[in-house]
Amino acid sequence: MAMVGNLSNEQAILAYTNAVRARTLDMKIISAQRQGIIGFHVPSQGQEMIQIAISMLADKEDLIFGYYRDLAMLLQRGVPLSLIYDQLLSNSNDLQKGRQMPDHFSFKEFNFSTVQSPVGSHLPLTVGAAYSMRYTKKKGIVITTFGDGATSTSDFHAALSMASVFNLGVLFICENNGWAISVPTSKQTKTDIYKKGAAYGIPGKRVDGNDLIASLAGLQEAFDYVRSGKGAYLVEALTYRIGPHSTSDDPKKYRVDEITDGSENDPIRRLENLMLKMGVVDSASIQSIRAQAKEEIDKTLEERMSIPPTEPSSIFDDVYEKPSWIQEEERREINDSD
Amino acid sequence: MAMVGNLSNEQAILAYTNAVRARTLDMKIISAQRQGIIGFHVPSQGQEMIQIAISMLADKEDLIFGYYRDLAMLLQRGVPLSLIYDQLLSNSNDLQKGRQMPDHFSFKEFNFSTVQSPVGSHLPLTVGAAYSMRYTKKKGIVITTFGDGATSTSDFHAALSMASVFNLGVLFICENNGWAISVPTSKQTKTDIYKKGAAYGIPGKRVDGNDLIASLAGLQEAFDYVRSGKGAYLVEALTYRIGPHSTSDDPKKYRVDEITDGSENDPIRRLENLMLKMGVVDSASIQSIRAQAKEEIDKTLEERMSIPPTEPSSIFDDVYEKPSWIQEEERREINDSD
Amino acid sequence: MTQINMVQSLNRSIDQLMAEDERIVVLGEDVGRDGGVFRVTDNLLNKYGEERVLDTPLNELAIIGMATGMAMYGLKPFAEIQFQDYIFPAFDQIVNNIAKVRYRTGGRFNVPLIIRTPYGGGVRGGLYHSQSGEAYFAHTAGLTVVTPSNPYDAKGLLVSAYRMNDPVIFLEPKRLYRANKKEVPDDLFEVEIGKAAKLKEGDDVSIITYGSMVPTVMSTVEKNGVNADVIDLRTLLPMDVSAILATAKKTGRVVIVHEAPRTLGVGAEISALIAERAIDSLLAPIVRVTGYDIPFPYSHEEFYLPDEKRIMTAINRVLKY
Amino acid sequence: MTQINMVQSLNRSIDQLMAEDERIVVLGEDVGRDGGVFRVTDNLLNKYGEERVLDTPLNELAIIGMATGMAMYGLKPFAEIQFQDYIFPAFDQIVNNIAKVRYRTGGRFNVPLIIRTPYGGGVRGGLYHSQSGEAYFAHTAGLTVVTPSNPYDAKGLLVSAYRMNDPVIFLEPKRLYRANKKEVPDDLFEVEIGKAAKLKEGDDVSIITYGSMVPTVMSTVEKNGVNADVIDLRTLLPMDVSAILATAKKTGRVVIVHEAPRTLGVGAEISALIAERAIDSLLAPIVRVTGYDIPFPYSHEEFYLPDEKRIMTAINRVLKY
Numbered sequence A, B: 001m002a003m004v005g006n007l008s009n010e011q012a013i014l015a016y017t018n019a020v021r022a023r024t025l026d027m028k029i030i031s032a033q034r035q036g037i038i039g040f041h042v043p044s045q046g047q048e049m050i051q052i053a054i055s056m057l058a059d060k061e062d063l064i065f066g067y068y069r070d071l072a073m074l075l076q077r078g079v080p081l082s083l084i085y086d087q088l089l090s091n092s093n094d095l096q097k098g099r100q101m102p103d104h105f106s107f108k109e110f111n112f113s114t115v116q117s118p119v120g121s122h123l124p125l126t127v128g129a130a131y132s133m134r135y136t137k138k139k140g141i142v143i144t145t146f147g148d149g150a151t152s153t154s155d156f157h158a159a160l161s162m163a164s165v166f167n168l169g170v171l172f173i174c175e176n177n178g179w180a181i182s183v184p185t186s187k188q189t190k191t192d193i194y195k196k197g198a199a200y201g202i203p204g205k206r207v208d209g210n211d212l213i214a215s216l217a218g219l220q221e222a223f224d225y226v227r228s229g230k231g232a233y234l235v236e237a238l239t240y241r242i243g244p245h246s247t248s249d250d251p252k253k254y255r256v257d258e259i260t261d262g263s264e265n266d267p268i269r270r271l272e273n274l275m276l277k278m279g280v281v282d283s284a285s286i287q288s289i290r291a292q293a294k295e296e297i298d299k300t301l302e303e304r305m306s307i308p309p310t311e312p313s314s315i316f317d318d319v320y321e322k323p324s325w326i327q328e329e330e331r332r333e334i335n336d337s338d
Numbered sequence C, D: 001m002t003q004i005n006m007v008q009s010l011n012r013s014i015d016q017l018m019a020e021d022e023r024i025v026v027l028g029e030d031v032g033r034d035g036g037v038f039r040v041t042d043n044l045l046n047k048y049g050e051e052r053v054l055d056t057p058l059n060e061l062a063i064i065g066m067a068t069g070m071a072m073y074g075l076k077p078f079a080e081i082q083f084q085d086y087i088f089p090a091f092d093q094i095v096n097n098i099a100k101v102r103y104r105t106g107g108r109f110n111v112p113l114i115i116r117t118p119y120g121g122g123v124r125g126g127l128y129h130s131q132s133g134e135a136y137f138a139h140t141a142g143l144t145v146v147t148p149s150n151p152y153d154a155k156g157l158l159v160s161a162y163r164m165n166d167p168v169i170f171l172e173p174k175r176l177y178r179a180n181k182k183e184v185p186d187d188l189f190e191v192e193i194g195k196a197a198k199l200k201e202g203d204d205v206s207i208i209t210y211g212s213m214v215p216t217v218m219s220t221v222e223k224n225g226v227n228a229d230v231i232d233l234r235t236l237l238p239m240d241v242s243a244i245l246a247t248a249k250k251t252g253r254v255v256i257v258h259e260a261p262r263t264l265g266v267g268a269e270i271s272a273l274i275a276e277r278a279i280d281s282l283l284a285p286i287v288r289v290t291g292y293d294i295p296f297p298y299s300h301e302e303f304y305l306p307d308e309k310r311i312m313t314a315i316n317r318v319l320k321y
């Protein structure tokens, strides 16, 4: 039986479960950060629904260029919690060998590209990837996410311009969470973000990114458009950053919170209420989903914390395929000093 | 008596005269370039009408950030031919001391800022200048011109974004001449250039830049809008680059000319025909305007050619207000080697 | 006169200058309400209003380009780039406009602009919050590049930068923002641009450094009782060649310390100046102790950053040579 | 085997490689119909079609960013930047993405991309068509930087760059594009990246140079009968330190010649490497003959560019020392 539209009960429960897992994980990371176990974090709280909707609609072969705040998207896409922790802890099991700050993920096997810090700078890469996929006749489209602040960058302009001129299948999704650190969207731009495609002949649409059902419905149209080969599409998902910008940020300096964790307008709470109303779940199963999430998240961190860090001398690897004499010489300096 | 609308006969004749002067000058520069008298040239042929219209509507206190192809605009604004030649010849009378390639003008006294080669890179400066004018309560608006190619640059995006967010009085005018060297506008962008303001909430308008009357009428609206303090405005003036991109370019590699010098669709010829039809001029006065232009342009070049070049050691000036020890030392090297 | 840290010193200096000179506007990401992510512009918005303290959209090219236009037309902008790692989107404006406007207009226009930006590692910021890119700027004629190593110089250099009529890249070693306090006079005073500081007189070896590495160098020589001449360059373009040559000639043994990667780091120019002008005084190789030629790693940054041990190894090497 | 100039050599090499490897796509401004403003990509559009030869909009960030995405996902892009002076809008992509993708992903992604761009003066191009920006790239770990000085090396280095799985900045000295012809084998061959060429054996002085200055250095030593060791670096990152040290140790007198400004130009690193590793062999100061520390002027570029006279003055200075 479908909960709403095409959404089956199982799908809804899975989405809800992953949203809860993401929220619980996020909280856990923040407390681990406070204890010095994890170095830094960019919370994803509040943005779970649009992220989960994206993962629900994306095929395996679709290539996702996410950004640093896409935790829920990764969980829904099936990335194991352990791998996520390994990156956050930058231990020796981290696929990226501890090279990046927490939340800068890359999961090649899940067709999730690579996150970097400079805002927007992944966007021009998406059009190149889309070009490559078309050229090599690979299945799938390219999907990319970014914040409202990112729409001001030159990279955003460059990417939309190229996608349009070369008619590339890139689905641009702005997670407009209202803020770029302390700068509200109203100071970032004087126009609606979904209308920015007009400068390139790229159609756009706004969706309520805090509502799973609305996100799915709105995104479906965008996915269909891009999949049909018509070209790029720009979605603006209205959402809200519940937490601080990062663990280094103090939002009290610049705003009054509009949505808080667990409040009636919290997107997870909204889905929960809907599911309860529709009788898809009862409060016991909600309790159990939450408890299971907590247990998994606590236990897995415990477990991953025992994995040792990388070797210091590994910092000289991967600058090039083969280190030059410079890296080799510098590596010897570290080794000699041991 | 007005020729058309508000345009008096005198104004029309002056505009025509300056268009003819610009065209004649352009031809002269090309032949001087072939003879090695002038190093390089970016012809303005075909784009005279929109440029002249801009200068007719711009007040003295309006600040113009032009680009490298705005010869007719400068003549109409009243810049003396001699100063223009001095720059083209980079002689010791050149206000910029021979530092830039030909056509990279700066005429502070005429509120014409400074032209540089990197396409579009003047655009972000215009919003800063507009900010400064508002802040210091100076009269006037900022007007800037650029090519169709420039609308793809990151600088264009940055400038429109800032102009919009800070509500700055910048009139952006794209001289869409159909080509960016060998790349036709259709490959530059899939949308109409005047619509690109939509991404920033900046209104836009297309004008026939090859028709003086249409240019004036279209521009008037844009000037009024910006002067009223409502913010920025984007005009796309459709025009055509009659000549090659530059004296180093061979357009036969990539296009068939659509308008040629003196053809029926040549913008100067169009104005001439209109003025003849309206009885504003007769063919004798046309002849005399042309002859006078030719004489002035030939004579002035002759005259300016006798001005000596700058001193070689002057290349060390103006890197800083006061040269550092590095420039002083390097200057001595040149001086010692004399 | 109070004991303050570098953030406080910069904040007060900007405040003081803004109070004196209406032409000063501050612009950048989060410089207003938030007071800058490091709080260098704290409270300026309250004091001077939105016309003078501009929270900008997220585009460094736009910030620097707009600031350039402001500077050319009568204002004195203090632009902030949130991390030096994020200045590169504006690199074209910096290299092709800012550094060349005075030159290309024959001196008829100039760009009296200060670009402030925190740089360097030591805050566990990984590849994109730790870079030391000073060499990119110091190679660019037309720019002036300074970096203070303490709260006093921070004020003095900022005041000097403010009084220049040319663009200044003002690099703030973020690791030292709150690392120590120093007495800083309340009045405005200058630290001369282009002039190095002699932090310690010594005869056996010269250590030339700047910015973020200064405290590490000082603690190394103090703890180990090294009889060293220690130079804090303070200005990286133009470098104080007299101070560099004088110390090289005095001791004949030179160690250069900086955090940026070695290859074509600022140390290369220091070394080349000495090899060109004081070769006969040298008693030992000129040794560079620097960051490695790799992107700045998130893990093991303590290995990346020159520390007392690496500096001491280099000192011993030239002393024993 | 035919006598061809550098433009022809590059054009044929790209053509040959494209014929062999479908992953290669060429992109840039005017590279298609126009064949590039210097004609390096002439006729490739006709031969390989619009899917493989892309005339792009005017945005260098877009060109390089798109090429990076192509390279990460299976293609082998040859991106052209029309003049090196115009590469700076893409500098963030180059420094923060291209140079760091392999590193930041622990080697799981790489960027096998070639960025070709003409550089240097001598064509009366003024500030914006003459820059020699190699030091900006050579300071950036993760990049490989090469520059050929003749048609033969142009092909060999391009083939080697093509076979690398990492990004290469391929700097083409535009002044030498058509300056001379050389026999270039028709088959594909490599010139090893990281290895300098010894152009002339000699005992009295070492001249280390590269790219655009090589012919000027050669004519200087030939005309003046200088008994010089002449090194053409060919690769600027990583530099051939063995070749540099070997020649310095052999002659004890080193002159470095390049066209870029002196301060923190590539010569600074060459000098620093010698001062660090071969100091005892030096019989004279290490002298740099370079472009000046000013924006590249339109007038008087003949004074700006190192010429035979300036090079000879430096040679005489170290010989007489």
Ligand SMILES: Cc1ncc(C[n+]2csc(CCOP(=O)(O)OP(=O)(O)O)c2C)c(N)n1
Residues within 6 Å of the ligand: A069, A117, A118, A119, A146, A147, A148, A149, A150, A151, A177, A179, A180, A181, A241, A245, C029, C058, C060, C082, C086, C089
């Ligand atoms: C090019 C660049 N400039 C500045 C920063 C510093 N910074 C990090 S996140 C951020 C705000 C981003 O806002 P937005 O794009 O809306 O994403 P959000 O963090 O809200 O999800 C800023 C300014 C950066 N990372 N990159």
Ligand SMILES: Cc1ncc(C[n+]2csc(CCOP(=O)(O)OP(=O)(O)O)c2C)c(N)n1
Residues within 6 Å of the ligand: B069, B117, B118, B119, B146, B147, B148, B149, B150, B151, B177, B179, B180, B181, B241, B245, D029, D058, D060, D082, D086, D089
């Ligand atoms: C940033 C930059 N990239 C490339 C160039 C080389 N270039 C000079 S003019 C030009 C085309 C400009 O076209 P458009 O903006 O339409 O102006 P037009 O020349 O047609 O008037 C190009 C690519 C440049 N000057 N600057």
Ligand SMILES: [Mg+2]
Residues within 6 Å of the ligand: A147, A148, A149, A175, A176, A177, A178, A179, A180, A181
């Ligand atoms: Mg946001």
Ligand SMILES: [Mg+2]
Residues within 6 Å of the ligand: B147, B148, B149, B175, B176, B177, B178, B179, B180, B181
């Ligand atoms: Mg054009």
